[in-house]
Amino acid sequence: MPFTIAIDGPAASGKGTIARALSLTFGFHHLDTGLLYRATGAKGGDPVAAARGLTPEDLARGDLRSAEAGQAASRVAAIPEVRAALVVFQREFARREPGAVLDGRDIGTVICPGAEVKLFVTASDIVRAGRRAAELGADPAEMLIQLRERDARDASREAAPMRPAEDALLLDTSEMTIEAAVASAVAAVRVGLDRRDGAGQ
Numbered sequence: 001m002p003f004t005i006a007i008d009g010p011a012a013s014g015k016g017t018i019a020r021a022l023s024l025t026f027g028f029h030h031l032d033t034g035l036l037y038r039a040t041g042a043k044g045g046d047p048v049a050a051a052r053g054l055t056p057e058d059l060a061r062g063d064l065r066s067a068e069a070g071q072a073a074s075r076v077a078a079i080p081e082v083r084a085a086l087v088v089f090q091r092e093f094a095r096r097e098p099g100a101v102l103d104g105r106d107i108g109t110v111i112c113p114g115a116e117v118k119l120f121v122t123a124s125d126i127v128r129a130g131r132r133a134a135e136l137g138a139d140p141a142e143m144l145i146q147l148r149e150r151d152a153r154d155a156s157r158e159a160a161p162m163r164p165a166e167d168a169l170l171l172d173t174s175e176m177t178i179e180a181a182v183a184s185a186v187a188a189v190r191v192g193l194d195r196r197d198g199a200g201q
């Protein structure tokens with residue numbers, strides 16, 4: 001049986017860092033679902049057609065990590081038909097053997113409500129803006145304005161708004177090192193794996 005880990009949370013909270021570490025630790029596949037929205041926004045033109053026609057080359061573009069691509073992603077991500085076009089690919093990915101880690105905004109609530117482990121990763125907006133500014137070489141104050149705008153849009157949209165699933169474990173990394181945050185996530189996944197293995201016996 002495949003094992004699915006859903007990781008959601010606001011911008012620059014550490015989702016991708018944790019997801020990559022879990023995929024390495026457990027040998028699971030990893031999908032950064034934000035890239036699907038970033039690539040859709042970066043294509044330009046009709047966003048619904050862009051989402052329906054996404055190719056591996058679109059996802060490999062070098063400019064998808066920029067702050068501008070993040071803002072464009074958040075705008076197209078509010079369109080229900082864009083989200084609908086990306087559901088099947090994500091759900092199929094989530095069932096890959098031996099397991100999969102998906103990170104985004106609606107993984108635990110909409111894409112994989114039955115995921116074996118769900119984490120909602122947060123950090124204060126000032127900490128997140130500082131981390132993203134350091135990563136991109138940008139101004140922290142400007143980054144804070146952008147992250148707040150994007151988080152507000154992501155949380156208030158009607159289609160699959162960003163929110164923790166009821167059964168998600170909340171992980172506030174504001175005062176955690178990467179190592180500590182990863183260790184907490186690894187421990188949560190071990191509990192989930194033990195539960196699955198126990199139930200299967």
Ligand SMILES: Nc1ncnc2c1ncn2[C@@H]1O[C@H](COP(=O)(O)OP(=O)(O)O)[C@@H](O)[C@H]1O
Nearest residue numbers: 011012013014015016017131135173176177178
């Ligand atoms: N616990 C942490 N402490 C310090 N820096 C972190 C921590 N978690 C992530 N980072 C750094 O913050 C930035 C954003 O992390 P990332 O995993 O890309 O977030 P997300 O996927 O949620 O946008 C990266 O530069 C990453 O190295």
Ligand SMILES: Nc1ccn([C@@H]2O[C@H](COP(=O)(O)OP(=O)(O)O)[C@@H](O)[C@H]2O)c(=O)n1
Nearest residue numbers: 010011012033034037073074077104105106
């Ligand atoms: N599952 C997802 C993933 C991303 N997104 C959207 O895509 C944008 C970019 O996501 P991302 O995960 O790459 O952004 P960061 O958290 O890395 O800054 C988000 O602001 C959301 O608007 C979404 O709506 N649903």
